[in-house]
Every structure is written in C-alpha cells, then in structure tokens.
Amino acid sequence: MLKNTDLPDMIHSQSLSRENLLLLLLAVDVSTPKSVKTLIALGKTAGCTEIYKWNVSEILKRTRGMAIRLPEGWSLTSKGRNFIRSSGILHHGKSVKVVNNAQQLRAHLTRIKNTDTKAFLDETINAYEGALYRSSVVLSWTGAMSLLYDQVMSTCLSAFNIEASKRYTKWKNAKIKDDLARMGEADFLDIIGSPPISIISKNLKEELKNNCLKLRNACGHPSSLKIGENRTSAHLEVLILNIFTKFV
Template identity: 30%
Template structure:
C-alpha cells in the first residue's frame, strides 16, 4: 500500500489528523520513529494532498497535545507519535497492511538483538536477551521487567568496581541511616533500587541526567511488575530497551 492510498479514506479529515496518519503510516512502512516538519510536508506532497505548502505543520503538531512528543531545539525539532497518539490514529485511520507491520517488527527485533549482543557482561546480556524475547512475543510487561534487571546488574557492577565498601555504605546511609553496611558485592542487592540509583549518582557512577532517566525506567518497571491496569504498548517496551542499552552499555 502507498501513502496516497492510505490517506484517501480520510481525505476530508482535519490537517492534524492527516499529519498524524502520515507519521503512523511511515512508522510502519519505513521503520521511522521521528520526523521533521519538512519530511512530513514532503510525504504529504508526494501523496498529492492539495495546498500542503500553506499548511502550518509545526502549529498543527504543537496543538496535538499528548498524541505527539517533540525533541530537539526549535530550529532542529523532530516529532514522534506517543502510544496514545497511535491509539488515536488507529481509531480513525485505515488499518495498516499486516505484512508491512510484520516485516518492520522483525527488522526492529533484529536491530535490538544486535544492540544486546554488544553487551560485554554475560549476566546483563542474558537478561537483556530475555527482554527482547519477551518483546518479540508481545509480552511487554515482562520485557520491561527483564530489561530493568539487566540495568540493575550493570549499576551494581559499576558501583562495586569503582568504589569501596565504606564509601558505598556512607553514600547509602546518607539517604537512609538504616541502610546495610556494604562489605561485599552481594550486599548491594539489599538496597532498594531507588536508593541504588542515588548511591550510583553520589559516587559518580551515573550522572544527574542518567539518574533522572533511569528513575523513569524504574517507575515503569514498578508499574509493569505489580498487579494494576497498566498495559504498556510495544513502542514503550521497545523504547525501554533502547534507552537502557544506550545509557548503560
């Protein structure tokens, strides 16, 4: 299916709806995840949408609320659909070709396996590989949990290799006076993971920005690992793997 065919059933929809539909289609057909306004304008033009030159695509996206996420500076901004944005488009746009979706997913899984294979620590690599296995079969909550285990193992290893027991103990007890004294590597498993992240930052194992992002990943793990109504989608689970590998490995 070509983009012009995909957009035809929604040709009378709003500019915003058609822009989001283009992003949704290109994610599947071309395995893209972020877009500049010029890339979206080119795609709409090639799909023979009339009067595209006069569209203020940046304004339409800026007004799209929680359905899109922006990165980069104003001069170099890129846009991506959020999970809720994909759900919204799926509700009004035609279904995507299943064969295209399957090919893209296999390509993404293959790329993730290549990333994971580069992890040098055997234990961390095994946990991360299990996360990719879970993603491939659609077990998104399990994907998030296994990838977080890989992250925790790596952080524990870095702390133990780059510090001393007394220094680790002092950093932990600064935030929790009842924290256990760290005398051996396995004692790190006695620290809850929020404390572990704080100790890692205090000891210079991770920086402030990494701490912030890893705390978000921990919150997602907590939501995925306990009984609740959270149902993380494929893109969120995939991004969880990519973010942790990029930050830590």
C-alpha cells in the same frame, strides 16, 4: 523465542523450506524439547496441513547440527538458535525498530561476563522479540541494575558504603553484590547519581528514576496496564545507550 500465535503469519507470509519450517517450530517455547507428534500438531495448528506426510526426524537430521534429538524430543542447538535469529525468519513481519533493538542487545550480550546478568538480558531479548513487552521491561531493568551493582562493587564500594551510611543510619555495609539490593532502587540511584560517587549523571539518574523505574514497577505488578512496541522500545533505548553500552 517465539509464541504459538506468531506461527501462522510467519509460516504463510514467507517461503520456507521444510528444514527451516521445522526449526521455526522448535523455536516455540524453545527450552522445551518436542516429540515428532508435538511438532506435527504445532505445524497443523499453524496451517501447515502437509506436515503429517513428512518424515520429520529425517528432515531435522539434515539441518547440519542445528537440531538435536534428546530423550525428551527434538531441540534447537545453539547453532540452530543463532540461525533462527540471524536468518531473518524470526523477524519477518516485525518492525525495523524491534529488529534493530534486539540486534543491539544481542551485541552487548556477548560482552557481558556475569552469567546472571547475561541470562536476564537473553530473556529480555526473547520476550521483546515475542511481543511480551511487560516482561521485557522488567527483565531489562533487572539486567541494567545488575550491571550498575557490578560497577559499584568493582570501582567504588567503600565510597558507596560511606555515603549510604551518611544518608541511612541503619545501613549495614555491603560486602557482596546481593547486599546492594537491600537498598531501594530509587535510593541506590540517588547515591550513584550524586557526588562523590557520580557513576551516572544527574540527568540519567532522573530518567532512570522517573521513567524507567516507574514503568518497571507498573509492569512488575498485577494491573490492567498495557504497553506496546513503541513504549517498550523507548525504555530499551535508554538502557541500551546509557547502561548496557557503557557498563558491560
């Protein structure tokens, strides 16, 4: 949800209560519970020099169920994560485009039933908000492909297998979702973007193959490639408007 390097700007560019500041610290590497000692160290590193004077546990107890004390340390609850996302604290200083795209993705997240796809999209949003752009490209693509696989499984699996067998003589009929991943993604898009399947348009097929898939491949392999907010946002916009909106 948040990186260590984001903390100084977020803390010092807005006026935060002690409760909100500690919740923000818990959002760093959000899946890892943190001891009081760790929270104090994080705060001091981010420039909050007074944190060592605070009764951290007592302050977190006053957060109305947004933080919970586990054996390993303090952690954000789902209520706390939602608060951090919706309050504007996490988005302070981020561009309107990043905020809007993240909000759109979260809106679609609530409608997705498949738990694996949901997990990929949740990780996508966290990576995007944390400026981990290559990761968000790879994860968003995986989530989009998962939705397309679901669509084939639920609407046209028999027709897909027939068409795949015509094109690729060694194709073994897919029976479960994972079987579809045996086919190369570009080949899969060719089939679903052409008659008689046509669950995506020809233009969308070309956009996905020539831009989104190529970017995903570039980001998914070790290289010196660097991408920024604008390129990532454009990639996500295509997937939001054409896949996540349509196939959830």
